Amino acid sequence: MSFCHCIKNTPFFLSYSISFAFFAVANQNESIMMTRIFSLIILLVLAVSCGQQTNKTTDLSELEVSEVSVEALLADASPFVEQPVSLKGTVVHVCRHGGQRLFIVGEDGEDRFRITVGENISEFDIELEGSMIEVNGIVRELIIDETYLAEWEAEVSEGSKHDRGEGHEGGVGHGDNHGEASDQDTDAGDGNEDHGEEPEGDQDTETQIASQLKKIQDVRDEIAASGKNHLSDYWIETIEFTVITE
Numbered sequence: 001m002s003f004c005h006c007i008k009n010t011p012f013f014l015s016y017s018i019s020f021a022f023f024a025v026a027n028q029n030e031s032i033m034m035t036r037i038f039s040l041i042i043l044l045v046l047a048v049s050c051g052q053q054t055n056k057t058t059d060l061s062e063l064e065v066s067e068v069s070v071e072a073l074l075a076d077a078s079p080f081v082e083q084p085v086s087l088k089g090t091v092v093h094v095c096r097h098g099g100q101r102l103f104i105v106g107e108d109g110e111d112r113f114r115i116t117v118g119e120n121i122s123e124f125d126i127e128l129e130g131s132m133i134e135v136n137g138i139v140r141e142l143i144i145d146e147t148y149l150a151e152w153e154a155e156v157s158e159g160s161k162h163d164r165g166e167g168h169e170g171g172v173g174h175g176d177n178h179g180e181a182s183d184q185d186t187d188a189g190d191g192n193e194d195h196g197e198e199p200e201g202d203q204d205t206e207t208q209i210a211s212q213l214k215k216i217q218d219v220r221d222e223i224a225a226s227g228k229n230h231l232s233d234y235w236i237e238t239i240e241f242t243v244i245t246e
Contacts, residue, residue: 065084066080067086068085070107073234078234082138083139084137085136087104087113088134089106089113089133090130091103091104091128091130092104100117102114102115104133113235114236117238118237120239121240133241134242137236139236140234141233145229146223156209219231
Protein backbone atom coordinates (compact mmCIF):
# COMPACT_ATOMS: atom_id res chain seq x y z
CA MET A 1 0.00 0.00 0.00
CA SER A 2 1.44 3.38 -1.04
CA PHE A 3 2.21 6.21 1.37
CA CYS A 4 -0.27 8.51 -0.38
CA HIS A 5 -2.98 5.86 -0.19
CA CYS A 6 -2.48 5.51 3.54
CA ILE A 7 -2.70 9.26 4.08
CA LYS A 8 -5.77 9.67 1.92
CA ASN A 9 -7.63 6.88 3.60
CA THR A 10 -6.71 7.70 7.21
CA PRO A 11 -8.63 10.71 8.56
CA PHE A 12 -7.01 10.09 11.94
CA PHE A 13 -3.69 11.04 10.39
CA LEU A 14 -4.75 14.61 9.74
CA SER A 15 -6.26 15.17 13.18
CA TYR A 16 -3.19 13.68 14.80
CA SER A 17 -0.89 15.87 12.73
CA ILE A 18 -2.78 19.05 13.66
CA SER A 19 -2.66 18.12 17.33
CA PHE A 20 1.04 17.48 16.97
CA ALA A 21 1.53 20.97 15.56
CA PHE A 22 -0.17 22.60 18.53
CA PHE A 23 1.93 20.50 20.86
CA ALA A 24 5.06 21.66 19.07
CA VAL A 25 4.05 25.29 19.43
CA ALA A 26 3.41 24.93 23.12
CA ASN A 27 6.40 22.86 24.18
CA GLN A 28 9.39 23.33 21.89
CA ASN A 29 11.76 26.11 21.16
CA GLU A 30 11.27 28.14 18.01
CA SER A 31 13.79 26.30 15.84
CA ILE A 32 12.42 22.85 16.54
CA MET A 33 8.87 24.14 16.27
CA MET A 34 9.45 25.61 12.79
CA THR A 35 11.11 22.42 11.58
CA ARG A 36 8.20 20.29 12.72
CA ILE A 37 5.57 22.65 11.33
CA PHE A 38 7.36 22.74 7.99
CA SER A 39 7.35 18.92 7.90
CA LEU A 40 3.68 18.91 8.80
CA ILE A 41 2.84 21.28 5.96
CA ILE A 42 4.58 18.98 3.47
CA LEU A 43 2.58 16.01 4.74
CA LEU A 44 -0.70 17.92 4.52
CA VAL A 45 0.07 18.98 0.93
CA LEU A 46 0.77 15.36 0.03
CA ALA A 47 -2.52 14.31 1.59
CA VAL A 48 -4.51 16.89 -0.35
CA SER A 49 -2.80 16.15 -3.66
CA CYS A 50 -3.35 12.43 -3.27
CA GLY A 51 -7.00 13.02 -2.48
CA GLN A 52 -7.45 15.05 -5.65
CA GLN A 53 -6.00 12.45 -7.98
CA THR A 54 -8.47 10.86 -10.41
CA ASN A 55 -8.41 7.12 -10.63
CA LYS A 56 -8.20 6.16 -14.31
CA THR A 57 -8.51 2.58 -15.37
CA THR A 58 -8.15 0.61 -18.55
CA ASP A 59 -9.36 -2.55 -16.87
CA LEU A 60 -12.28 -3.67 -19.02
CA SER A 61 -13.75 -5.65 -16.13
CA GLU A 62 -14.53 -2.31 -14.47
CA LEU A 63 -16.06 -0.71 -17.57
CA GLU A 64 -19.45 -1.09 -19.24
CA VAL A 65 -18.48 -1.91 -22.83
CA SER A 66 -20.93 -1.36 -25.69
CA GLU A 67 -20.84 -3.76 -28.65
CA VAL A 68 -20.99 -1.80 -31.91
CA SER A 69 -20.37 -2.42 -35.59
CA VAL A 70 -18.07 -0.59 -37.95
CA GLU A 71 -21.12 0.56 -39.90
CA ALA A 72 -22.76 1.99 -36.77
CA LEU A 73 -19.67 4.00 -35.84
CA LEU A 74 -19.31 5.34 -39.36
CA ALA A 75 -22.97 6.35 -39.38
CA ASP A 76 -22.77 8.22 -36.06
CA ALA A 77 -20.06 7.70 -33.49
CA SER A 78 -21.01 10.74 -31.39
CA PRO A 79 -23.04 8.80 -28.77
CA PHE A 80 -19.95 6.71 -27.99
CA VAL A 81 -17.32 9.45 -27.62
CA GLU A 82 -15.07 8.79 -24.61
CA GLN A 83 -16.94 5.53 -24.02
CA PRO A 84 -15.56 1.96 -24.15
CA VAL A 85 -16.73 -0.08 -27.12
CA SER A 86 -16.10 -3.46 -28.66
CA LEU A 87 -16.23 -4.13 -32.39
CA LYS A 88 -15.10 -6.69 -34.91
CA GLY A 89 -13.69 -6.23 -38.37
CA THR A 90 -11.16 -7.30 -40.94
CA VAL A 91 -7.81 -5.50 -40.99
CA VAL A 92 -7.26 -4.01 -44.44
CA HIS A 93 -4.21 -1.87 -43.69
CA VAL A 94 -1.53 -1.42 -41.02
CA CYS A 95 0.51 1.77 -41.24
CA ARG A 96 4.10 1.19 -42.26
CA HIS A 97 5.58 4.03 -40.19
CA GLY A 98 5.74 2.37 -36.79
CA GLY A 99 2.44 0.49 -36.87
CA GLN A 100 0.68 3.12 -34.78
CA ARG A 101 -2.70 2.59 -36.43
CA LEU A 102 -4.64 0.21 -38.59
CA PHE A 103 -7.92 0.20 -40.47
CA ILE A 104 -10.71 -2.35 -40.31
CA VAL A 105 -13.78 -2.89 -42.47
CA GLY A 106 -17.13 -4.28 -41.48
CA GLU A 107 -19.41 -6.76 -43.19
CA ASP A 108 -19.77 -4.66 -46.35
CA GLY A 109 -16.02 -4.87 -46.87
CA GLU A 110 -15.83 -1.27 -48.06
CA ASP A 111 -16.05 1.47 -45.44
CA ARG A 112 -13.17 1.42 -43.01
CA PHE A 113 -12.65 2.67 -39.47
CA ARG A 114 -9.39 3.79 -37.90
CA ILE A 115 -7.90 2.08 -34.85
CA THR A 116 -4.89 3.51 -33.00
CA VAL A 117 -2.57 2.04 -30.40
CA GLY A 118 -3.14 2.73 -26.70
CA GLU A 119 -1.07 2.81 -23.55
CA ASN A 120 -1.00 -0.99 -23.40
CA ILE A 121 0.00 -1.49 -27.05
CA SER A 122 3.16 -0.07 -28.59
CA GLU A 123 2.45 -0.95 -32.22
CA PHE A 124 0.40 -3.12 -34.57
CA ASP A 125 2.12 -5.89 -36.50
CA ILE A 126 1.82 -5.64 -40.27
CA GLU A 127 0.99 -9.35 -40.29
CA LEU A 128 -2.44 -8.43 -38.94
CA GLU A 129 -3.49 -7.42 -42.44
CA GLY A 130 -6.20 -9.78 -43.65
CA SER A 131 -7.05 -10.97 -40.13
CA MET A 132 -10.39 -10.67 -38.39
CA ILE A 133 -9.93 -8.95 -35.03
CA GLU A 134 -12.02 -7.89 -32.07
CA VAL A 135 -11.02 -4.52 -30.67
CA ASN A 136 -11.88 -3.13 -27.25
CA GLY A 137 -11.11 0.53 -26.78
CA ILE A 138 -12.26 4.10 -26.24
CA VAL A 139 -13.89 6.19 -28.96
CA ARG A 140 -12.03 9.48 -29.45
CA GLU A 141 -13.12 12.59 -31.32
CA LEU A 142 -11.26 15.42 -33.00
CA ILE A 143 -13.21 18.62 -33.70
CA ILE A 144 -12.09 20.12 -37.00
CA ASP A 145 -13.22 23.75 -37.15
CA GLU A 146 -11.96 27.03 -38.57
CA THR A 147 -9.57 27.54 -35.66
CA TYR A 148 -8.01 24.15 -36.28
CA LEU A 149 -7.74 24.80 -40.02
CA ALA A 150 -6.26 28.27 -39.51
CA GLU A 151 -3.55 26.89 -37.23
CA TRP A 152 -2.82 24.11 -39.70
CA GLU A 153 -2.73 26.60 -42.57
CA ALA A 154 -0.31 28.86 -40.68
CA GLU A 155 2.06 25.98 -40.02
CA VAL A 156 2.00 24.93 -43.68
CA SER A 157 2.52 28.48 -44.89
CA GLU A 158 5.60 28.74 -42.69
CA GLY A 159 7.12 25.92 -44.68
CA SER A 160 6.33 22.93 -42.48
CA LYS A 161 6.35 19.65 -44.39
CA HIS A 162 4.43 17.90 -41.61
CA ASP A 163 0.90 16.76 -42.24
CA ARG A 164 -1.44 18.35 -39.69
CA GLY A 165 -3.92 15.64 -40.67
CA GLU A 166 -1.90 13.48 -38.31
CA GLY A 167 -1.15 14.05 -34.68
CA HIS A 168 -3.44 16.02 -32.41
CA GLU A 169 -5.54 14.09 -29.94
CA GLY A 170 -4.23 10.70 -30.90
CA GLY A 171 -3.37 11.35 -34.50
CA VAL A 172 -5.98 11.39 -37.19
CA GLY A 173 -6.17 12.03 -40.89
CA HIS A 174 -9.42 13.62 -42.00
CA GLY A 175 -11.28 11.36 -44.39
CA ASP A 176 -9.39 8.19 -43.48
CA ASN A 177 -12.50 6.51 -42.11
CA HIS A 178 -14.31 6.95 -45.39
CA GLY A 179 -11.66 5.73 -47.74
CA GLU A 180 -10.88 9.21 -49.05
CA ALA A 181 -7.24 9.31 -48.10
CA SER A 182 -4.61 8.20 -50.58
CA ASP A 183 -2.10 5.49 -49.77
CA GLN A 184 0.45 8.19 -49.07
CA ASP A 185 -1.91 9.98 -46.67
CA THR A 186 -2.66 6.70 -44.96
CA ASP A 187 0.98 6.14 -44.12
CA ALA A 188 2.03 9.73 -43.57
CA GLY A 189 2.29 9.65 -39.82
CA ASP A 190 1.30 7.40 -37.00
CA GLY A 191 -0.97 8.26 -34.24
CA ASN A 192 0.31 9.65 -31.02
CA GLU A 193 2.80 12.18 -32.31
CA ASP A 194 2.38 15.95 -32.36
CA HIS A 195 2.60 15.89 -36.14
CA GLY A 196 2.79 13.26 -38.81
CA GLU A 197 5.93 12.09 -40.50
CA GLU A 198 7.06 13.52 -43.80
CA PRO A 199 5.36 12.05 -46.87
CA GLU A 200 7.37 9.65 -48.91
CA GLY A 201 8.41 10.35 -52.51
CA ASP A 202 10.34 13.01 -54.39
CA GLN A 203 7.99 15.92 -53.85
CA ASP A 204 9.78 19.18 -53.17
CA THR A 205 8.74 21.47 -50.35
CA GLU A 206 6.66 23.78 -52.54
CA THR A 207 4.70 20.86 -53.99
CA GLN A 208 4.02 19.47 -50.52
CA ILE A 209 2.89 22.86 -49.25
CA ALA A 210 0.59 23.34 -52.22
CA SER A 211 -0.86 19.85 -51.68
CA GLN A 212 -1.58 20.53 -48.02
CA LEU A 213 -3.10 23.94 -48.68
CA LYS A 214 -5.45 22.28 -51.15
CA LYS A 215 -6.32 19.65 -48.56
CA ILE A 216 -7.11 22.41 -46.05
CA GLN A 217 -9.36 24.17 -48.53
CA ASP A 218 -11.13 20.92 -49.35
CA VAL A 219 -11.90 20.40 -45.66
CA ARG A 220 -13.02 24.02 -45.33
CA ASP A 221 -15.38 23.54 -48.27
CA GLU A 222 -16.71 20.34 -46.72
CA ILE A 223 -17.46 22.17 -43.47
CA ALA A 224 -19.32 24.87 -45.39
CA ALA A 225 -21.35 22.28 -47.29
CA SER A 226 -22.27 20.48 -44.07
CA GLY A 227 -24.21 23.45 -42.72
CA LYS A 228 -22.32 23.18 -39.43
CA ASN A 229 -19.31 25.04 -38.07
CA HIS A 230 -17.14 21.95 -37.74
CA LEU A 231 -16.54 18.35 -38.73
CA SER A 232 -15.84 15.51 -36.32
CA ASP A 233 -13.26 12.84 -36.91
CA TYR A 234 -13.55 9.66 -34.85
CA TRP A 235 -11.28 6.75 -34.09
CA ILE A 236 -10.79 4.09 -31.42
CA GLU A 237 -7.86 4.12 -29.04
CA THR A 238 -7.16 0.47 -28.31
CA ILE A 239 -7.17 -1.03 -24.84
CA GLU A 240 -6.81 -4.58 -26.09
CA PHE A 241 -7.51 -6.64 -29.19
CA THR A 242 -7.61 -10.28 -30.14
CA VAL A 243 -7.27 -12.08 -33.46
CA ILE A 244 -10.35 -14.17 -34.24
CA THR A 245 -9.52 -17.59 -35.62
CA GLU A 246 -12.09 -20.05 -36.93
